[in-house]
Amino acid sequence: MSVVTKGRIRQRADLTYKFNMTSGRHGWLRLTPAYSVKVVEELIARLDDPLRVLDPFCGTATTALCAAYHGHEGVTTDINPFLVWFGQVKTAHYSDATIASTRRACAHVLEAVKRGTVEPVKPPPIHNITRWWCSDALQFLCALKGGIERESEEDSAERDLLMVAFCRTLIKLSNAAFNHQSMSYKEDRQLTIPFDVDVSGVFAEDTRFVLRGAEANPRGVASVSFGDARCLSDAVADPFDLVITSPPYANRMSYIRELRPYMYWLGFLDCGRDAGELDWSAIGGTWGVATSRLTDWERSTESLVPPLLEVALSGIAHSANKNGKILANYVARYFEDLWKHFNSLITVLSDGGELHYIVGNSTFYGVLLPVERIYAAMLEQLGFEDIKYQIIRKRNSKKELFEFDVSARWSGPKSGTWPRATKNAPTSMGED
Numbered sequence: 001m002s003v004v005t006k007g008r009i010r011q012r013a014d015l016t017y018k019f020n021m022t023s024g025r026h027g028w029l030r031l032t033p034a035y036s037v038k039v040v041e042e043l044i045a046r047l048d049d050p051l052r053v054l055d056p057f058c059g060t061a062t063t064a065l066c067a068a069y070h071g072h073e074g075v076t077t078d079i080n081p082f083l084v085w086f087g088q089v090k091t092a093h094y095s096d097a098t099i100a101s102t103r104r105a106c107a108h109v110l111e112a113v114k115r116g117t118v119e120p121v122k123p124p125p126i127h128n129i130t131r132w133w134c135s136d137a138l139q140f141l142c143a144l145k146g147g148i149e150r151e152s153e154e155d156s157a158e159r160d161l162l163m164v165a166f167c168r169t170l171i172k173l174s175n176a177a178f179n180h181q182s183m184s185y186k187e188d189r190q191l192t193i194p195f196d197v198d199v200s201g202v203f204a205e206d207t208r209f210v211l212r213g214a215e216a217n218p219r220g221v222a223s224v225s226f227g228d229a230r231c232l233s234d235a236v237a238d239p240f241d242l243v244i245t246s247p248p249y250a251n252r253m254s255y256i257r258e259l260r261p262y263m264y265w266l267g268f269l270d271c272g273r274d275a276g277e278l279d280w281s282a283i284g285g286t287w288g289v290a291t292s293r294l295t296d297w298e299r300s301t302e303s304l305v306p307p308l309l310e311v312a313l314s315g316i317a318h319s320a321n322k323n324g325k326i327l328a329n330y331v332a333r334y335f336e337d338l339w340k341h342f343n344s345l346i347t348v349l350s351d352g353g354e355l356h357y358i359v360g361n362s363t364f365y366g367v368l369l370p371v372e373r374i375y376a377a378m379l380e381q382l383g384f385e386d387i388k389y390q391i392i393r394k395r396n397s398k399k400e401l402f403e404f405d406v407s408a409r410w411s412g413p414k415s416g417t418w419p420r421a422t423k424n425a426p427t428s429m430g431e432d
């Protein structure tokens, strides 16, 4: 196992989602934890033969689209149905005729909204919706969605493309602030776009942006499906030569929280309880009901635990840390899920299959969680070879937080040596 560092390590905005915003389809929707297509490009561009590339944590389908643009077969899965829909739309092939009919449908929608001849949809059941949109913006969005539903057929490519443009517009007209890694409200709770903006123009421009991306069809194919990364063989047909992915980080980021405006407007969510359930079903979710469930969560005694993880868990669970026990449970559950994931991954890899996991480390109460080393230890335990973790960028101002590329090659199972987990989260090992 080896660690590689390259020169001075910097924050590198070009290696984050920010790079994607101007990269055609990759810029269609912003997901802060999306990785930069540049990272994936660098890993894919060096390969000549068409390969089967898997991303078990699809997110916005960066890997699958990039693989397809390079003529490979990109296969990806996610547990969030909104992201599955979005990934399918983002990686599809569009004919000139579809693009032209979508352009016409957009013009008809805006004309009808202007004339007031559409039946607006009901606002989505988002808690405190007026904190998100002022009433003028809300009225416009309800009419716009009603117009899209009237002017495009259900389940058509035109409807999908207009809905992506709609997602862009609803965020631009919202009070959502992007100054935090998760979406939150602007401090002053005022709409940041003054309402004399040409709202129809915003949607027209968003549709033009989406259609420019749609014109650039990938030469390879991509398939995006619903699937749980803990049981991959149920979701995808093996074997895969290459895995490039960015799993959830152990940092309590909630993708449901981040994506809720889109999910509510597009009907993927209709109450807060479902949002919490969906988050609990995801790896690393702790939003809503997921947080309270962690209190009583117990580790599976079937799970194998790297000694490195036990040390970190003991530090986090220290009695001086107010929520130490629950956060230790959070971290233990995260790695239990990752262990299940890696065990299911080896059933779909080809011999010699290569993997790259782009993942960040974390800290809890000043205890460094060496995520990259724990991943590497898990891979070693399962029989991977050539395991490396290379720092690719500094994450933020905290000097100990980095993003890594954990890479390895599959060469068949070997028997490991770890102890099994005990049922309860570890107790404190004493003073820090």
Ligand SMILES: C[S@@+](CC[C@H](N)C(=O)[O-])C[C@H]1O[C@@H](n2cnc3c(N)ncnc32)[C@H](O)[C@@H]1O
Residues within 6 Å of the ligand: 031, 033, 034, 035, 036, 056, 057, 058, 059, 060, 061, 062, 063, 077, 078, 079, 080, 083, 227, 228, 229, 230, 245, 246, 247, 248, 249, 255, 281, 282, 283, 284
């Ligand atoms: C860091 S994001 C991936 C971002 C992606 N690389 C991109 O560029 O957009 C992690 C993704 O893992 C998904 N996820 C979480 N738990 C999962 C599970 N058990 N199975 C499949 N996907 C899961 C989340 O929904 C989220 O989309």
